[in-house]
Amino acid sequence: MGMINSNPKANVLMLKKLFIFTLIMFAFGYALVPFYEKFCEVTGINNLLNPDVLSKDNWVDEERWLAVEFDANARGLPWSFKSLQTNARIHPGEPITVMYEITNNSDREIAGQAIPSYSPRYLEKHLKKLECFCFTKQVLKPKETRQMPVQFVIDPSLPVEINTVTISYTFFELPEGVNVIKK
Numbered sequence: 224m225g226m227i228n229s230n231p232k233a234n235v236l237m238l239k240k241l242f243i244f245t246l247i248m249f250a251f252g253y254a255l256v257p258f259y260e261k262f263c264e265v266t267g268i269n270n271l272l273n274p275d276v277l278s279k280d281n282w283v284d285e286e287r288w289l290a291v292e293f294d295a296n297a298r299g300l301p302w303s304f305k306s307l308q309t310n311a312r313i314h315p316g317e318p319i320t321v322m323y324e325i326t327n328n329s330d331r332e333i334a335g336q337a338i339p340s341y342s343p344r345y346l347e348k349h350l351k352k353l354e355c356f357c358f359t360k361q362v363l364k365p366k367e368t369r370q371m372p373v374q375f376v377i378d379p380s381l382p383v384e385i386n387t388v389t390i391s392y393t394f395f396e397l398p399e400g401v402n403v404i405k406k
Contacts, residue, residue, distance in 0.1 A: 283316035284379040291377070293321055294391035301329040302363070304394055307370070315379035323356065323392070324370050327363035334362045334397040342389040349378040350390070360397055 291313060293306035303326040313319050327333055337357040341347050352358075356371035363369060377388065 282379060283314050285314050287315055287379075287383065288386070289313050289315055289377060289381070290387040291319070292387065292389045293323075294389060295323055296391070296393040297325075297335070298393055298395055300333065300335055300394055300396050302327055302333070302335065302394060304392075313377070315377050315381055318353065318374065318376045320354075320372050320374040322370050322372055324368065325361070325363065325394070326368040327365060330365045332362060332364050334360050335394040336360055336397050337392040337394050340391045340393070342391075343385060346377075346381070346388050346390075349381040351376045351378060357392060361394075 289312070291311045293309055293311075295304045295306050297304040303324075305324055307322040307324055311319060311321065337355075339347075339355075339357050341350065353374040353376070355373045355375075357373075361369075361371070373390075373392075375390075381388075
């Protein structure tokens with residue numbers, strides 16, 4: 224038979240340790256919110272626009288052309304993911320919408336999150352996304368196909384020596400019960 228600890232001092236000590244552990248975990252969870260926001264700011268994830276991004280002060284540099292290449296990948300997912308347009312030629316400051324298509328090739332419902340990456344690396348400072356499937360978790364039913372838009376503007380302040388940029392999205396599976404925090 225197991226022994227039950229009837230020592231009141233040991234029970235009080237354990238209760239204090241559990242209380243301190245609970246406080247530390249609460250503080251850690253509370254601190255994750257600003258950490259996540261800073262991480263998103265630095266990496267360009269969830270780069271939501273302010274309504275004034277396309278204000279009358281913004282302009283289109285019609286003297287300059289940019290080649291934009293689009294890339295799509297799925298890592299560890301039984302999904303087919305592609306851009307319906309592999310490249311575009313645009314003027315800096317000109318809004319553009321590109322459609323992506325994703326298919327769940329499995330027999331189960333799967334949740335995924337797209338993570339963007341850019342080339343050149345500092346492009347995220349000049350890329351203003353108006354709409355993107357990468358802002359939220361995507362849940363696809365078995366064999367479901369979905370088309371999703373990305374709408375963005377590349378600021379004319381992008382250095383003039385840059386004439387080709389690449390925008391890439393990679394989908395990763397989200398474990399069951401994980402939700403994406405939206406800004």
